[in-house]
Amino acid sequence: MADAIHQFVPSFVPRDAIGTHVRAVRDLLRGMGIESDVYVRESRGAAKGEARDYLSYQGARPGERTWLLYQLSTGSKMAEHLLARPEPKLVDYHNITPPGFFFPWEAHVGVELDHGRRQIPLLADVTDLAFNDSAFNESELIEVGFRKTVVAPIFVDYASFDQGVDAGLLDRLLTNKRGAHWLFVGRIAPNKCQHEVVKALAAYRRLYDPQARLTLVGGSSSHAYLTAIERYVDALGLEDAVTLTGSIGQPQLAAHFQAADVFVCLSEHEGFCVPLLEAMHNRVPIVAYDATAVPETLGQGGLLLTDKSPVAVASVVARVVGDDGLRDALVVAGQARLADFSTERVRAQWVDAVKSVVG
Amino acid sequence: MSAQQPLDHDKLLAEIDEEVKRRRQSGDIPADLERELDLVFARFAPVDALEADFEQVLTRAEQATFIDVLAPVESSRPVVPYFKKIVRKVVGWYLRYVAQQTTSFAHAVTRAVRLLGERVDALEEASPLAASKEASADPAVLAPWTGFVVERLRGTTGRVLHGESGNGHLVDALVKAGVDAYGVDPSTRDEVAVHLRALPEGSLGALVLSGCVDYLPLGAQLHLADLAGAKLAPGGVVIVVSQDPRAWERAEPNRMADLAPGRPLRSETWRHLLTERGLEGVDVVEGERPTGLQAVPKAHKAMAENIERLNDMLFGPSSYAVVGIRPA
Secondary structure, three states: OOOEEEEEEEEEOOOOHHHHHHHHHHHHHHHOOOEOOEEEEEEOOOOOOOOEEHHHOOOOOOOOOEEEEEEEOOOOHHHHHHHOOOOOEEEEEOOOOOHHHOOOOOHHHHHHHHHHHHHHHHHHOOEEEEEEOOHHHHHHHHHOOOOOEEEOOOOOOOHHHHOOOOHHHHHHHHHOOOOOEEEEEOOEOHHHOHHHHHHHHHHHHHHOOOOOEEEEEOOEOOHHHHHHHHHHHHHOOOOOOEEEEEOOOHHHHHHHHHHOOEEEEOOOOOOOOHHHHHHHHOOOOEEEEOOOOHHHHHOOOOEEEOOOOHHHHHHHHHHHHHOHHHHHHHHHHHHHHHHOOOHHHHHHHHHHHHHHHHO | OOOOOOOOHHHHHHHHHHHHHHHHHOOOOOOOHHHHHHHHHHOOOOHHHOOOOHHHHHHHHHHOOOOOOOOOOOOOOOOHHHHHHHHHHHHHHHHHHHHHHHHHHHHHHHHHHHHHHHHHHHHHHOOHHHHHHHOOOOHHHHHHHHHHHHHHHOOOOOEEEEEOOOOOHHHHHHHHOOOOEEEEOOOOOOHHHHHHHHOOOOOEEEEEEEOHHHHOOHHHHHHHHHHHHHHEEEEEEEEEEEEOHHHHHHOOOOHHHHHOOOOOOOHHHHHHHHHHOOOEEEEEEEOOOOOOOOOOOOOOHHHHHHHHHHHHHHHOOOEEEEEEEOOO
């Protein structure tokens, strides 16, 4: 009888970064001859039969070696449920945002994150192996007592960018282009500091390019923070220069990447930062702030800032946008870095890690 | 540059940093641009993220006592707004009833907090801290140190804060030297500390403290030392420019010494405080000494020692600077 590794996902959205990863891990495990299903607490947009309710999991069949792989990215009752189950556990850690970022803006989200962070050490003693997107994440788990850990990056669906672009949107973006086009992709959340990107754009328009525009792509994790950004944009008179798209489809995202001159990330907390790889894939030069896992993901594939004061960011972006040679060099560096996270390499890392568990 | 050339990130960023410094020096980049952008965002940030100003927070709370029962009905889907309008109308009587009571309760609470605030104000007026209002920085103390501070901070990366900035002379000199400097002047009692508390940890390239460090009560001086340790970025520099306590006592006219709630600390005390807070290489630089009594030949040993003692007491350095660095 085949071994089984079933994934348990608190919130499963097949199209988002973790959803894409979960599907890729499932396919990889099945490809290795390991039985693998996805159990969820809630899901949106999953195909019929793709995800099952976690409470419906019946347990291992007699004689079957089974591990439960918990996708850890938030606090959830699912963790408590798994802790009570007898099967050995695996954890795939995508990091949980420190609650302090959310408490002033969305206290209830802060409480949920705090709950999640308190659950992490409880999993340490029952986990055979913890997979981590980054060494940054791994260090957090080691600190709270996880004994066996490995860095195995998240799977990114690069192919989806090559399947099509919203040509109408791309045409509009390029036709209306008067100045540099800044882009950031990520949920609107206090830890991602989109307000600081707006601030830097305001400085950039004042000092370098009054026609520059910024697009912030991503659904909201905090209504209060989103509202503050919208009001800030209005107060600075940037209504026509800053676009908050909300959650968009892959063809629209591809259009925004193709129209962008620079990807600016001033996030304070990332467990990996998939959009950096997406920017590299789409040949957009990157300017990013040196925080948490960002330097590890970026490598030499973009410019890493230790100072994110608006003038400093604006000046670096001005150089990137204004110097074609530098822009091309950053794109080439991005491509080189991207190779380290190619699907083949990530798959090989995962296969090795899984074999170390199942033997 | 070309795409084939290997990219030296550090060199490139250093070049850009130099360019920014040149532009700041030439006045091309407005000195208060970043502060202005910060202040605008602060208007929309939640109460927890505001500078710890009681009046500002209470005003926000009072504004929040109004409960709007007219929930927004917009939607991206065509029929939903009509549906929402119907729901709003149907439950409106109930929501208004609850909202009126909640508003009354919230108003009563904020009113009570305001009254409490007034009582605390009255108590503060009677406390030594209130006497700080009578004190202010003596520009004559800082003036001889301007060149020293500018040279010490030339080339600093990140923002530099001067508290208490007084007439802005030092900030002007720093900006002219290409430093991203700004100042806070205490129009209220502890504005420098209030401003520092609101800054993110590790956000300052350097901090210059003068004026307030002379006259604030001991507790407030210690708090400034705590904040200096916390708010400097790795590698950041703190410079405390203060009067020597003996010079403070003998200053003429001596109004400040009588009215101020605190006294300047000795230079060695600042060295100790900053070292205790994790700053490295803390160094004391003495100001110039005024001409004292003329020394007598060594043969008159007792007389020579007494003159030396008198010179120390009466003609010691009037001010000093203490410099510390946060470890990188």
